[in-house]
Amino acid sequence: MIRLVRExxxxxxxxxxxxxxxxxxxxxxxxxGFLWTFLNPTLHMLVYVLLFTVVMRQNIPNYPFFxxxxxxxxxxFSTSIGGGASAISDRRDLLTKVRFPAQVxxxxxxxxxxxxxxxxxxxxxxxxxxYGQWPTWHVVLFPAVxxxxxxxxxxxxxxxxxxxxxxxxxxxxxxxxxxxxxFASPVLYPFSxxxxxxxxxxxTALNPMVTLMTSYQAMFYEHRLPEAGPLLVLAAVSVALxxxxxxxxxxxxxxxxxxx
Amino acid sequence: MQESKDAIxxxxxxxxxxxxxxxxxxxxxxxxxxxxxxxxxxxxxxxLITALRGIDLTIPRxxxxxxxxxxxxxxxxxxxxxxxxxxPTSGTLEINGRISALLDLGAGFHPxxxxxxxxxxxxxxxxxxxxxxxxxxxxIIAFSELGEFIDEPVRTYSSGMYMRLAFxxxxxxxxxxxxxxxxxxxxxxxxxxxSLAKMTEFKRQGKTIVLVTHDLSTVERxxxxxxxxxxxxxxxxxxxxxxxxxxxxxxxxxxxxxxxxTPPALTEGGGALPEVHAAVPEVEAAPPxxxxxxxxxxxEGGVERELSPEDRMEVLVDFTSEGTCEDVEFVVALKGADxxxxxxxxxxxxxxxxxxxxxxxxxVLERLSLLAGAYTLQVTARAAGGSATESxxxxxxxxxxxxxxxxxxxxxxVESSSPSVASSQPTDVSPRLAGxxxx
Numbered sequence: 001m002i003r004l005v006r007e008x009x010x011x012x013x014x015x016x017x018x019x020x021x022x023x024x025x026x027x028x029x030x031x032x033g034f035l036w037t038f039l040n041p042t043l044h045m046l047v048y049v050l051l052f053t054v055v056m057r058q059n060i061p062n063y064p065f066f067x068x069x070x071x072x073x074x075x076x077f078s079t080s081i082g083g084g085a086s087a088i089s090d091r092r093d094l095l096t097k098v099r100f101p102a103q104v105x106x107x108x109x110x111x112x113x114x115x116x117x118x119x120x121x122x123x124x125x126x127x128x129x130x131y132g133q134w135p136t137w138h139v140v141l142f143p144a145v146x147x148x149x150x151x152x153x154x155x156x157x158x159x160x161x162x163x164x165x166x167x168x169x170x171x172x173x174x175x176x177x178x179x180x181x182x183f184a185s186p187v188l189y190p191f192s193x194x195x196x197x198x199x200x201x202x203x204t205a206l207n208p209m210v211t212l213m214t215s216y217q218a219m220f221y222e223h224r225l226p227e228a229g230p231l232l233v234l235a236a237v238s239v240a241l242x243x244x245x246x247x248x249x250x251x252x253x254x255x256x257x258x259x260x
Numbered sequence: 261m262q263e264s265k266d267a268i269x270x271x272x273x274x275x276x277x278x279x280x281x282x283x284x285x286x287x288x289x290x291x292x293x294x295x296x297x298x299x300x301x302x303x304x305x306x307x308l309i310t311a312l313r314g315i316d317l318t319i320p321r322x323x324x325x326x327x328x329x330x331x332x333x334x335x336x337x338x339x340x341x342x343x344x345x346x347x348p349t350s351g352t353l354e355i356n357g358r359i360s361a362l363l364d365l366g367a368g369f370h371p372x373x374x375x376x377x378x379x380x381x382x383x384x385x386x387x388x389x390x391x392x393x394x395x396x397x398x399x400i401i402a403f404s405e406l407g408e409f410i411d412e413p414v415r416t417y418s419s420g421m422y423m424r425l426a427f428x429x430x431x432x433x434x435x436x437x438x439x440x441x442x443x444x445x446x447x448x449x450x451x452x453x454x455s456l457a458k459m460t461e462f463k464r465q466g467k468t469i470v471l472v473t474h475d476l477s478t479v480e481r482x483x484x485x486x487x488x489x490x491x492x493x494x495x496x497x498x499x500x501x502x503x504x505x506x507x508x509x510x511x512x513x514x515x516x517x518x519x520x521x522t523p524p525a526l527t528e529g530g531g532a533l534p535e536v537h538a539a540v541p542e543v544e545a546a547p548p549x550x551x552x553x554x555x556x557x558x559x560e561g562g563v564e565r566e567l568s569p570e571d572r573m574e575v576l577v578d579f580t581s582e583g584t585c586e587d588v589e590f591v592v593a594l595k596g597a598d599x600x601x602x603x604x605x606x607x608x609x610x611x612x613x614x615x616x617x618x619x620x621x622x623x624v625l626e627r628l629s630l631l632a633g634a635y636t637l638q639v640t641a642r643a644a645g646g647s648a649t650e651s652x653x654x655x656x657x658x659x660x661x662x663x664x665x666x667x668x669x670x671x672x673x674v675e676s677s678s679p680s681v682a683s684s685q686p687t688d689v690s691p692r693l694a695g696x697x698x699x
Contacts, residue, residue, distance in 0.1 A: 017384050021370060021377075028372045097364040098385050099344040254347045257340070258277055 001246040007101040015104050015111065022112040037119050045071055048188055060190060062131040062221075068124050069220045070187035070213045076117035077153055077209065078178045084109040084157030085164045085171040092260045102256050103249060106161040110153050128220065136223045145215045145226065148235045152208055155242035162245075162252045165259050185209040190217070208234050265356045267437050267468040268319040268342060273351035275312040275337055311337045313492035314351070319485075321356070324469040326479035326500060328507055329489035335472045338489060339363060339439055342470065357436030357468065360387060364441075365426035371415035375406055378414050379429050386433045396432050403458075404428035405451070424451055431458050437468045476504040477597040477634045480653040501651050505638075508599060548643040549588050553578035554650040556637060566657030569667045573625045577639050577650075580618035589642045590621050597634040602665060629666045632658035 008015065027036045048071075049064045060066055087106040088095065095102060125135060164170040184207055191214050194200050204210045211234045215226035311334045319325050329335050340346045341353060343361040368385045369378050379400055383393035401410050404425045406417075414422065459482075462469060473479060479486050479500050486503035488495040490510075496503055555576040556563045567573070581588055590607040607613075607621065638651035 013390050014384050017381050017390070021373070021381055025370060025372060093364075094368050094385065096340075096345060097367040098361065099359075100385065257345045 001243045004101075004103055004246040004249065008103060008107060011101055011104050014100060015107060018104065018108040019111045019115065022108060023115055026112075037116055038123050041068070041072055041075055041120050042123065044075070052188065058189070062128075062133060065124075065127050065131045065133060066190070066217065066221050067188060068127055069217050070185075072117055072120055072124055073149060073212065073216055074182065074185065074187050074209070076113045077149065077212075078182065079116075080110045080113045080153050081156050081160060082171075082175060082178060083113070085160040085174045087157070088161045088256055089165050089168065089171075089260050095257050095260060102253050103158060106157045107154065110150070110157055114150065124220070133221070133223075135220065138219045138223055138225050141215075141225060142219060145212065145219070145231065148231065148238055149212050151242050152212075152234070152238040155238060155245040158242075158245040158249045162249045162256075165252070165256055181207070181209065186213050186217075204230055208237065265321065266318050266354075267321045267323075267356055268317070268470070269352075269354040270315050270317045270342075271352045271354075273312060273315040273338075273341060273348045273353060274310065275334075275341060275346060276308045276310045276349045278308060310492060312341070312348075315489075315492075315494055317487060317494050317497065319468060319470060321468055322466040323484045324463055324471065324482055326483035326486045327470065327472045327489060328474070328476065328479060328486060328504065329495075330511075333489045334492050335489050336363075336441060339441055339470070339472055343439055355437070358387070358434075359437045359439060360430070360433040360435030361439040362427075362430045362441065363439065365423055365430060369414055369422070369426065372413050374413055375404070375410040375417070375425050376401070378425070382426070382429045383433065386430060387435075388433055392434075400428045400432050403432070403454070420448070420451075427451075427455060431455070431462075435467065437470065438462055440469065440471045440473075442473050475597070476508065476599065477636060477653060480504055480636060480651075481634055481655065501653070505649060505651065548646055549579060549581040549641045549648060551577060551579050551639065551641055551648045551650045554639055554652055556652050556654060563652070563654040566655050567628060567630075568659055569628055569630055569656060570659075571628045573628050575623040575625070575637060575639065577621040577623070577641070578619075579621065579641055581615075581641075581643065582617075587644050588615055591640040591642060592623055593638045593640070595636045595638060596665070599636075602630075602635070627669065628656065629668065630656045631662055631665055631667055632656050633665075 027033045030036060032039065045064060045068050048067055052058045052067075053063055084106040087109045088102055091105055094100075094105075128135065160170060160174060184203070191200065191210065194203070211227075211230040215231055218224050218226040315334075315338060327335050327338065337346065339361070340363070341348055342355065343359055343363065344355075345361075345363075366378075366382065368382055370381070373381075376397070379397060380390070380393050383396075383400075384390060388396075404410070404421075404427075406421060406425060409417065409421060410425075414425070417425070459469070471479070471483065483500045485497060486500040487497045488503050488507055496506065553576070557574050557576060558567060558571045560571075563573075575592065577590060579588075579590075592605055593601055594603040596602050634653065634655050636651050636653045638649060640647055640649045
């Protein structure tokens, strides 16, 4: 794991340039350009708002803001593992021609989406202010939660990217599982709507995104500190997962150039 | 300490691939299922393909080494091992110095980005830092000769422009060891000359260059050493002219024997070309006649510089033979870059005479007559019981915009057909292309 991270640091110039390029390339040629960074999640949100405030009425105050708080980090997570799964297998042009550490590629995907997430934060805060929900001091823990999610997402992306090189079905499986995962995470609904205590505990244990989503909602929507216990456990699990992911990655990286 | 070391040392390097990766079949659920239903008769070992069977090769610092061999003999695999894209299945590999590999031009180019933006990203991918690329940006743009196109998206470029840009970036990485895979022929005549000049500069700076090419005359002209990879082994390492000669002979021998040109890696025993011992005299075998020296000289010295079509050239052949050598024959062959025979003659055919047992044969070409290009001059001394061959490469530069292979002695005359013109004398308008050839 240390080698993996050290190489990433050595090649930070490459990582930075690739991220910069991805960010620029995403909306290049489109008329609205960078505005899409804001428009995409907004339109995404409006669809769900329509569904849950008009069709299936929910009694949650400031529902659009509530949903936005969870939706933005969720988009970061889902686009990262969705794109990260094929990050290595799609870059045959680079990997078979130039020598550089392969982990740069999935990392680029995760960091690019992180940037998009950070760029759209002002939109979320603005929406909150529009509803009269000014951010409180509780948001100081935001970087910590962000870091936990970053480690967790990176670990998962490394595993998926490494396995997808030889087992291409994975990228399709991931694409479908993400939808299921989305509804199993409290993004569209508050976690408290699940009445049964046991089911809640089980979900928290099985789905790391529960802890992350409820933490974001606690800080921005409920104006309280996230629960420390589950977050610390998740932080430890994420680091352990990253350790496991790097050993899987290390053991398979020699095959990458030959298999893609 | 570092200076005296060899740049690249390969010891018994073996590289195998799983067959599925070569056939381009990936493990999918379906293929796994089908295999499982069939009872998995394929064992893992049976589907291994060995591209390199044991390579021992040392590349000295500061030398230009050409690697030749048939298609599929493992040259590119070897380069990918040296660059570190592949890891060897077994054996050791020692690299001393920063490597830059020009395996493919334009790695990571993004069609929607401008040339300038692509230079940055491509340079970083090739191993430069941001600051280094920025510092060399103007130099690279100037070299690529793209002018104001540099700020247009790369997708609007012609393929020549694309290659020029890519080549410009690739050659501005400042490596200790440069690995090149068959890319010197980029762009038009002018640009390929420029690329050659760039390579010469690399050579002069004492950089190690490893070059894979099928253009044998490039190897003869350029390289200090040649390595012939055949059937997954290093068949021979040595002087470029010797290696290429033997390689050509092996190819024609294989063609004569109508050997099947199958992909070597898939063939039993690696699909090596036939041995050519019969055709090439061994040094120990002591042929009855030996060539002790072959020099090409012009009025201005050797042939290291680019010659002019009007140059006078002398071919000096030093020989020794055992006893009388009435039957010794000297054959001179002048070949083009593609190995095609342009002119061939022999001393015995033109001027039969008694030869001394040792001495020098001089063939004087009053006027070279050849147009711009790369040429090889090959001298063969043949006697009953053996022969010896030597060859030299030389280059002729363009002085006039002419086409073809040779410049016959000629002059232009323009005559007016109208009698009313006062001067009805033929007007000689060509002192330029001096006829007769003695300039």
